Amino acid sequence: MSDLNLLFRKRIGIPENEKITFDLLSNILVNTAMTFPFENLCIISNKTRSITKENLVTKMLVNQEGGLCYELNSILYFFLIENGFNATLASGVVYDHAKKGYQAIGRTHATILLTHEEQIYLVDTGFGANIPLKPVPLTGGTVISTNGEYRIKKEDTSFGDYVLEMKLKHKDTDWKVGYAFDTKDTTSDVSKLNNIQTIIAEHEESPFNKNPLITRLTDRGNLTLTNSSFTKWVDGIVTKEEIDNVRFKELASQYFGMDNT
Structure with missing residues (x-):
């Protein structure tokens, strides 16, 4: 294998x-x-x-x-x-x-x-x-x-x-x-x-070369992290947290396992 x-x-x-x-x-x-x-x-x-x-x-x-x-x-x-x-x-x-x-x-x-x-x-x-x-x-x-x-x-x-x-x-x-x-x-x-x-x-119209984006599915919805916000969908309920760069790194590690942001 x-x-x-x-x-x-x-x-x-x-x-x-x-x-x-x-x-x-x-x-x-x-x-x-x-x-x-x-x-x-x-x-x-x-x-x-x-x-x-x-x-x-x-x-x-x-x-x-x-x-x-x-x-x-x-x-x-x-x-x-x-x-x-x-x-x-x-x-x-x-x-x-x-x-x-x-x-x-x-x-x-x-x-x-x-x-x-x-x-x-x-x-x-x-x-x-x-x-x-x-x-x-x-x-x-x-x-x-x-x-x-x-x-x-x-x-x-x-x-x-x-x-x-x-x-x-x-x-x-x-x-x-x-x-x-x-x-x-x-x-x-x-x-x-x-x-x-x-x-x-x-490309100037690319949606992915302007700001950082991390998202993935969960068993009850999905998580989306940008450099300005962290959004959680859980069973159709949305919560959104405004964040700064320090918080971005914390959340990237905690929820997405990404420690090199």
């Missing part, structure tokens, strides 16, 4: 001898979502490294950090491949609900497409607190997980041929678009995601 496989299992609390079946993927996704923070601290501190298997292992499994979509889904992709799954990485464009349109920075979302018994599923652990905690079939069926409902619609757009839709628990009453993705634009080469990292780090 590879170092990546062992370290990934250890970090999310899966026994090293447990066979990872398709039916166990929901448990893997839940554990991953509640362990790995979605965070941009390397972008903010200008300490990014090229996207390679070795660098991902060091950052996320040895140093116990989190990452953005292209890091979180890449490390999960490698774990799935090493456990015998047929998976590939796909690109997408996130929908900006404030501007009522897809993000102008283009295809900067990386997700996973997994084929099981001739059926294709979307698997994503890199969409902040909006991640489906189960594989979502491209056939259009609704998947219900602890944080909401998800489905995929076949829709040809300028950004891909399918759209992920979601209805988040305690937040949404109607379906809303998460992102469009392209099943024709896939890769097994994570180095191709370096372009995404460059855009996220440098």
Whole structure:
């Protein structure tokens, strides 16, 4: 068993001898979502490294950090491949609900497409607190997980041929678009995601190069930390604390296990 496989299992609390079946993927996704923070601290501190298997292992499994979509889904992709799954990485464009349109920075979302018994599923652990905690079939069926409902619609757009839709628990009453993705634009080469990292780090309209952000799911909601506030969703109840830089470091360590902020 590879170092990546062992370290990934250890970090999310899966026994090293447990066979990872398709039916166990929901448990893997839940554990991953509640362990790995979605965070941009390397972008903010200008300490990014090229996207390679070795660098991902060091950052996320040895140093116990989190990452953005292209890091979180890449490390999960490698774990799935090493456990015998047929998976590939796909690109997408996130929908900006404030501007009522897809993000102008283009295809900067990386997700996973997994084929099981001739059926294709979307698997994503890199969409902040909006991640489906189960594989979502491209056939259009609704998947219900602890944080909401998800489905995929076949829709040809300028950004891909399918759209992920979601209805988040305690937040949404109607379906809303998460992102469009392209099943024709896939890769097994994570180095191709370096372009995404460059855009996220440098583009003036990137949502992740302005202020620090750390978020992850919990068993009852989610936590979101920025340089000015700490927000907790617990069973649909929101509490928000205004913070300073000292408090930011304390909370990053306490709730996200990040001690190098």
